[in-house]
Amino acid sequence: MALYLASGAIFALAFLWRWVGRLDPLAAEGTLGFRVLVFPGVTVFWPLFATRLVRRVPGPPDEWTAHRAAARRRAGRIERA
Numbered sequence: 665m666a667l668y669l670a671s672g673a674i675f676a677l678a679f680l681w682r683w684v685g686r687l688d689p690l691a692a693e694g695t696l697g698f699r700v701l702v703f704p705g706v707t708v709f710w711p712l713f714a715t716r717l718v719r720r721v722p723g724p725p726d727e728w729t730a731h732r733a734a735a736r737r738r739a740g741r742i743e744r745a
Contacts, residue, residue, distance in 0.1 A: 672707035679706055679713055687716055688723065 680699045685692025694702075706713055 669707060672710040675710040675714060676703050676706040679710070679717075683717055687713070687721065 680703060684694070684699075691698070691702075
């Protein structure tokens, strides 16, 4: 567990200092306070962030919920009418 968290802390420092803008352009403009707040989360979930960096995923993921799907279907019906 200590090795995992140490690896995560090292990755989080590099990620928040250098690579956060590749995954979320808005986060690139984040303040030091923002980076301090998200540091624990990046430390724990560092494999997910590393995978997204390696795959070069552009931008944050789209949120797909039942409510958003229903709204998209309704918007499609409205546009066709």
